Amino acid sequence: MMVSLYSAATGMWAQQYKLDTVSNNLANVDTTSYKKIRAEFQDLVYQYYKNAGTPTAQNSMIPTGIYVGHGVKLSATNRIFTIGNLEQTGNALDLAIAGDGFFQIQLQDGRIAYTRDGSFKIDSEGRIVTANGLSLVPNIVIPADAVSINVSPDGIVSAEMQDGTVQNLGTITLVRFVNPAGLKAIGDNLYVQTVSSGDPIEGTPNQDGFGAIQQGFLEKSNVDVVKEMVDMIIAQRAYELNARTIQTADDMLRTVSTLKR
Amino acid sequence: MVRGIYTAAMGMLNDWFKLDSTANNLANVDTVGYKKDIPTFSAYQERHIYSSLDRRTPIGSLPYSSVVDRVYIDPTEGTLQYTGNFLDLAIEGKGYFAVQRDNEVYYTRAGNFKLDAEGFVVNTDGFRLLDENGEPVRFEEGYSVDEQGFVRDRLGNMVGRIGVYSFASERDLRKVGYTLFTSTDESGPAVAAENFRILTGYVELSNVNALTEMVKMVELQRHFEIAQKVVLAEDEMFSKLFSQVASLK
Numbered sequence: 001m002m003v004s005l006y007s008a009a010t011g012m013w014a015q016q017y018k019l020d021t022v023s024n025n026l027a028n029v030d031t032t033s034y035k036k037i038r039a040e041f042q043d044l045v046y047q048y049y050k051n052a053g054t055p056t057a058q059n060s061m062i063p064t065g066i067y068v069g070h071g072v073k074l075s076a077t078n079r080i081f082t083i084g085n086l087e088q089t090g091n092a093l094d095l096a097i098a099g100d101g102f103f104q105i106q107l108q109d110g111r112i113a114y115t116r117d118g119s120f121k122i123d124s125e126g127r128i129v130t131a132n133g134l135s136l137v138p139n140i141v142i143p144a145d146a147v148s149i150n151v152s153p154d155g156i157v158s159a160e161m162q163d164g165t166v167q168n169l170g171t172i173t174l175v176r177f178v179n180p181a182g183l184k185a186i187g188d189n190l191y192v193q194t195v196s197s198g199d200p201i202e203g204t205p206n207q208d209g210f211g212a213i214q215q216g217f218l219e220k221s222n223v224d225v226v227k228e229m230v231d232m233i234i235a236q237r238a239y240e241l242n243a244r245t246i247q248t249a250d251d252m253l254r255t256v257s258t259l260k261r
Numbered sequence: 262m263v264r265g266i267y268t269a270a271m272g273m274l275n276d277w278f279k280l281d282s283t284a285n286n287l288a289n290v291d292t293v294g295y296k297k298d299i300p301t302f303s304a305y306q307e308r309h310i311y312s313s314l315d316r317r318t319p320i321g322s323l324p325y326s327s328v329v330d331r332v333y334i335d336p337t338e339g340t341l342q343y344t345g346n347f348l349d350l351a352i353e354g355k356g357y358f359a360v361q362r363d364n365e366v367y368y369t370r371a372g373n374f375k376l377d378a379e380g381f382v383v384n385t386d387g388f389r390l391l392d393e394n395g396e397p398v399r400f401e402e403g404y405s406v407d408e409q410g411f412v413r414d415r416l417g418n419m420v421g422r423i424g425v426y427s428f429a430s431e432r433d434l435r436k437v438g439y440t441l442f443t444s445t446d447e448s449g450p451a452v453a454a455e456n457f458r459i460l461t462g463y464v465e466l467s468n469v470n471a472l473t474e475m476v477k478m479v480e481l482q483r484h485f486e487i488a489q490k491v492v493l494a495e496d497e498m499f500s501k502l503f504s505q506v507a508s509l510k
Contacts, residue, residue, distance in 0.1 A: 003281040003285075004277075004280045004283070004284035005284075007281065007284040007285045007287075008284050008287065011284075011287060014288070014291070015291070038344075040373055040385060041292040042371070042438070043288075043289050043292055043438055043439065049329075065331065065332070065435075066329050066330075066331060067298075067332050068278070068285060068332070069282075069288075069289070069298060069436070072292055078346075080345070080346050082345050082346065176402075178380050178402075179375065179377065179378060181375055182378065196377060197378065198379075209402050209403055209415070234291060235291075238287075238291050238471075241287045241471055244475065244478070245280070245283070245284045245288075248280060249280060249284070252276070252277070252482060252485050255485060255486055255489045258489070259489060259493065261496075
């Protein structure tokens with residue numbers, strides 16, 4: 001008898017969760033290479049009061065049975081790895097991946113994390129590092145007397161020296177995953193591999209399906225503001241609908257309580 | 262003598278059942294691939310009541326009552342929403358995807374698929390999507406799905422076809438939760454579907470119409486109040502009957 005109250009409560013909870021993901025997406029609308037999250041729902045279990053095929057008193061059968069569902073649950077928060085717009089910055093160490101792939105970053109504890117955020121800097125020792133000072137793998141050191149740095153679409157990093165010679169400094173490799181949606185976000189635009197992402201597959205940019213490296217560009221967030229606003233409206237309305245169900249159930253219970261005078 | 266009060270009370274119970282069903286529909290207003298439930302009620306002019314099913318001793322009849330007859334699925338297609346995700350597949354037209362866990366096959370229109378670590382296409386619960394031969398579908402780098410469900414590799418070579426199945430009577434499918442269905446005797450077995458299109462980058466939204474569900478809810482609530490009034494009126498009549506008739510001397 002109280003099924004509707006609980007179903008509506010699950011609905012309100014689910015929409016609240018949806019709003020949480022929408023607000024995180026909107027908060028990161030301007031975060032370099034941020035990948036939006038989508039909340040997905042599933043209906044819950046069904047309670048069968050009568051199964052299909054139950055005989056009735058009139059020697060007939062109930063064709064499909066009588067059942068009632070118990071609401072909704074969050075089934076997944078799916079990260080959508082579509083590519084964001086590339087924005088030109090003109091900065092030599094801003095690298096964007098035009099296509100599939102992740103940069104590899106060494107964490108302080110030695111593990112490798114993955115990112116599409118290519119806003120690199122040079123630290124005091126000339127190494128290419130992220131905004132947080134974590135170094136790019138493979139490690140590339142820019143000589144102090146380099147005049148300009150050039151990164152080719154297939155990842156070859158070279159520097160023009162003061163004397164006019166060009167020095168090859170190494171190659172940036174990329175990795176990709178069978179299931180990037182299975183990566184675990186650890187914040188700071190970094191991801192680490194999990195059992196469901198599979199192992200990283202390493203390769204050269206602009207080859208074998210890897211994206212080309214675009215020097216002087218940054219990948220913007222793939223959050224679509226209009227879409228998020230629409231999702232926010234839907235979440236709010238769906239929340240209200242479920243609140244309405246609770247109100248109706250409550251009113252009906254009150255009606256019941258006036259049966260006995 | 263006291264049957265009217267039972268008839269009204271049964272009406273109230275039916276309204277509660279409707280509310281439970283509506284609540285579930287409204288909770289799933291945003292669930293991909295959800296199909297709404299429609300409870301139907303049937304009126305019995307005379308419904309014989311037996312003391313037990315074995316002996317079949319009639320103890321009377323219950324006139325003018327109504328009972329929940331059945332609940333069926335409304336198979337109407339939900340709105341297709343563009344997501345841009347290459348593993349979101351929506352079926353336009355009649356048909357269901359088949360997913361498998363262990364040896365059990367379920368059918369669903371929730372096409373928000375994922376890849377597992379081994380490259381198999383799975384639903385949110387990790388059930389594997391089946392091809393037209395009932396084998397799990399595996400994706401590799403650069404694979405795509407065309408409108409007829411053919412899976413092609415990066416070079417455009419056909420590597421398989423996603424299975425799309427239909428049923429003689431969709432509304433008789435059995436819901437098992439998690440937006441999955443199984444076939445029943447009444448729905449008929451799964452057969453290869455015809456006249457469908459698979460749209461990549463789309464998901465099918467819930468087919469719950471918030472407006473009609475709200476109207477239904479208002480209607481059932483008012484009906485509930487009316488039935489309650491009937492119970493009260495009957496009660497008042499009994500009260501008069503017992504207090505006034507009995508006091509006659």
